[in-house]
Amino acid sequence: MTQRNGLRVFLTVVCATLIGLIVAACGSSSSLQTTGQQQIRHVFIITLENENYATTFGANSKAPYLSQTLASQGAMVQQYYGTGHVSLDNYISMISGQAPTLDTDNDCTTYSDYKLTGRTADGQAIGTGCVYPASVKTLPDQLKAAGYTWKGYEGDMGNDPAREAATCGHPTLNTTDLTNTQEAPSAAVPLGDQYATRHDPFVYFHSIIDSPDCAKNVVNLDNLTNDLKSIDTTANFNLITPNTCDDGHDAPCVNGQPGGLTSADEFLKKWVPVITASAAFQKDGLLIINFDESSYATVTASAKEEDLIFAGTACCSQQPGPNLGAFPQTSSLAYKGMTINLTKQSFGGDQTGAVMISKFIKPGxxxxxxxxxxxxxKSIEDIFQLDHLGYAGQAGLVGFGSDIFTNL
Structure with a gap:
């Protein structure tokens, strides 16, 4: 071998080695990006309604499938808290990190536009109203920008097309929200309609309702079974909101079902096996079953009036946000021919507990x-490597950690 040929062979070997190292490094980088919680690529959330931890997970629970069977299959997250009372403010916080306004804190009986007057340094919108301007971003906005997909599955949405559409269903802006009254089955609406706009956070953001994505992605729950048939048709983020009977909000229900935890447990028996059997969940899924808020602390009732008092306990150094006044606060609303007086001692949503299931979580x-x-x-944003919105970016806030993900 000549000296020139020897040098050529040497350089060829060096180049091949360098290329191999570069490829290996790239492969290693890709591997690092999908370790830990970022291995999760499909998140499913089922949000139930209005129960405290002791009632749901205590010895005499009316939801044994949730409190025993499902809790034993994954993680029992004992110290999970809502962020407010009554309902809507909790759902909004889940997808935007926004704290309540006086309107969202009382479920926006009028579906009014948000009047934005400013912003805080930590991303909180200052103002009044319900439907946030397009400048206030949400988790779906983040996911879309990053190339991920999302879906909202709403129980009963569109059952009464005279009341709300079957996709992206919501009232006309600045009108009364008729979904605060549930419809029993009738000749005109055979299945009844127990959809509640206030349990569908997507329709409170102009960045969503003004986009074609709303009609495509905010759909009736009946679509879930078909979407789960393949990984390609399963969204990366899925928020599942049962109707107000199946989520436990009403008891009894206008369709004759018992409601409360009994109906919520039956809903889970039907849908959780469908989700956990799907290819997307089995590959890299996480199922979270939470409650929007705890139930009231005390109640006194007469024939035409109920007084409900909420403790409003918070965790995690939660802040009330810029739009609420001093506590305690009292408000009243009409419901099923009665006057409901709500007293909130503080701004939190009290302890509810949650259950999480994944192959990345050891049973028990x-x-x-x-x-x-x-x-x-914050945890979902971390899974998909997104920035933190609103109070999800609060200094010191802890995301789901190794106490939950025990099988990574």
């Missing part, structure tokens, strides 16, 4: 770390 895991809806949003 129990977490005693405190989390809330902002923690959940």
């Amino acid at each position: 895991t129990v977490s005693t770390v405190q989390y809330n809806h902002y923690s959940m949003l």
